[in-house]
Amino acid sequence: QIVMALLLLTGLVGGLVGGLVARKNKDNDKNDLILSSPAPTTLLPTTSPSLAPSAMPSAAPSFSAEAVALQQVLVEASVWDQGQALLNDSVSPQYQAFVWLLTPEGGALNNPSSVLQRYALATLYYATGGPQWKDTTGWLSSASECTWYGQTPRIDTHAPNSALCDLSDNVRYLVLNNHNLIGTLPPELALLREIREWRLSGNDLQGPAPRLATWSFVQLLDLSDNQLTGPLPLPQDNASDSSLFGASLTELVLNDNLFNDTLQEFNLTRVSQLSTLDLSRNLLTGALPDTMASLTRLQILRLRENYFEGEIDDALWQAWSSRLQILDLANAGLGGTIPTELGALRQLQVMDLSYSSRNRQGIRNAFYGTIPESIAHLQDTLVELYWDDNQFNGTFPQALTELTNLQILEAKRNQFSSTLPPSLANMTALQNLALHNNLLTGRLPTELALLSNANLREFQVGTNQLTGPIPTEWGALTRLTRLFVNTNFLTGEIPTHIGLMTSLSSFVIHTNLFTGQFPTQIGKLKQLSMIQLQNLYGITGTVPTEFGLLTNMARVRMTE
Structure with missing residues (x-):
């Protein structure tokens, strides 16, 4: 039977080799070489499709004419110079995928039109420890790759952990988030030329991200929360980079990796369609390039916890003004003043320029100067402001109290001076106000009690220069959970309304x-x-026995 099978395979050589020279003229690229259908035969037995994955390729014939012809196709379609060597390396993912193609499950001889697509997916499988994935249902089975993971093919929306195709059976979406992929991404992924979305976050992918020049249709690339290193997968800022990647890109999510570039190396004008750019928690350095001003469609920009330097040019603030909703530059090493153009960010919801030593990486920002009155123009959209650990100064911005939708205002460890304005009571959506370690003076505003029916949960103004008593009216703040007024010059008795x-x-x-x-x-x-009641030298008497009723107490401090 084995001899007969080999004879039958040999009889297919003419038809197979004759079909190996068909080319697409889509982009005149040699990588477009595909297989045409072999001459029909009734001598080969057919096998029913199975969704059972094969952890390793079935035994393949020793390099027959068909195998040699198939290998030639894969070499010519290869996107890098080592294609031939890897196909001859019996331990490489490319070789394993090649051998699998020659098996009945691989189907290279029965369905040559999809051979490159199946080869790319099989190479990914072997390169990232496929047998150890959380779910391998359908993978490397004889069934169409569009049904791997048991998903229904030809649907136009992605689903969790699936390979989904269009009406022509081209893979459009691949979603393998948190799926225990371990290894490197093979360059053969570039053979999936119709791909629209890659979601591979939360795995253990290592090494460089491949530069996939043929991905002209990719709209979303999410490689976040891996161990990827080297340069970012972005178009190079040089004339020799003819990559088509980025032409359609709207979301690039690469946070929580080990990329170590400067953004100056890339031509961001070629990804001007971006609406989301997340490079948080990497090892990026240098200044923000002028070409970032071309990203006028940005809605979400996250660069937190990197090692950038320099000030943000006013031109960037102007470029971001039309659509930006989230600006996250915490622990990024950036600085500068906040220009009046801030008021033009009419869609802005979250602004984080803070620094926190609790974060595992990144360096302190250095924003300084006064806050422009134009920030009041953001009253309809702005919800969260984080300015901790900068060098902002001047009087506390009265314009902030016009932000009636603001829920969180954190500006700890700056140099704001003056008194707390009574108009704080206008901020009816405020949940958290944190202003400790500034230069605030004057009395605590009694008007804050007007927020008794609002959502105020935290009020932190410790380590300032505040005077006067705690207003008895504050007893109405029955929803308040955290009150920090320590290290000031407050006087009078602690009100019983507490x-x-x-x-x-x-x-x-x-x-x-x-x-x-x-x-x-x-x-x-x-x-x-x-x-915490230490260093209250004007307090006399004993500790009330009622303190013993505080059964949830975990931390008491009454002495230095």
Whole structure:
């Protein structure tokens, strides 16, 4: 039977080799060589499709004429110079995929029109530890690659962990997020020329990301949360780079990798359709290039936790103005002043220019100067502001109190001065106000009590130069969970109305000039888990026994 099978395969050589020279004229690229259908025969037995994956290729005939012809096609379609060598290397993913194609499951002889597509997917399988993937249903089976993972082919939306095709059976979407892919991405992926979306986040992919010049139709590339290194998969800023990649790209998500470029190396004008660019938590350096001003369609820009340098040019602020919704530059090493053009970012919802030593990488930003009054123009959209650890100065921006949709305002460790304006009460959506470690003076505004029916949860103004008492009216803030007024010059007695703030979990008032005794009403704060009362030298008397009712207490500090 084996001899008969070999004789039958030999009889197919003429038809197969004759079909190997068909070419597409789509882009006059030698990589477009495809297989045409072999001469029909009734002598070969057929096999029913099976969705059972084969972990390793079935035994293939020793290099017959068919195998040699197929190998020639794969070499000529190869996107790099090592194609021939890898196809002769018995341990390479390319060789394993080639041998699989020659098996009944691979179907190279029965369905040559899809051979390059199946070869590309099989190479990915072997290059990234396919047998150890979380789910291999259908992969490397005789069934159409459009049904691998058991998904219905020819649908126009992607589904979790699937290979989905268009009406011509071209793979359009490949979704393998969090799927235990381990290894490197093979350059043969460039053979999937009709691909629209790649989603491979949350795996253990290593090495460089391939530069896939033929991916002219790719709209989304998500390689986030891997271990990829080397240059970014972007068009080079030189005349010799004829790559088509990026022409249709709208979302590029590469965060949480080890890319170590400067953006100056790339021609960002060739990805001007981008609406999402996420390069967070990499090892990127240098200044932001002028070509970034061409990204006028950006809606989401995330560059946090990198090692950039330099100031953001006003031209970039102007370029981002029309559509930008999220600007995340935390721990990125950037700086400069905030121009009046900020007010033109009418779609902006989140702005993060902060620094946090808790983040695992990145360097401090250096934004400085005053905040332009034009920020008030963002009152309809702005929801979150993070300015921690910069060098902003001047009076506390009155314009901020016009942001009636703002929920979070964090501007810790800056140099804002003046008093807290009573108009804070206008910020009815405010949930978190954190201004500690500034130069604020004056009294705590009693008007803040007007937010009693609002959503205020955290109020942090420690380490400033505030004076006067804690307003008794603040007892109405029954939804407040965290109150930090420590390290100021506050005076008077601790108000008994504190007992009405029944949602408090953190009460930090140490290092002030309070007088009198600790109010017994603190014992009513059943949710309290942290209280800091040290360095209150004007307080007399004993600790109330009611403190023993605080059964959720985890941290008490009453002495230095």
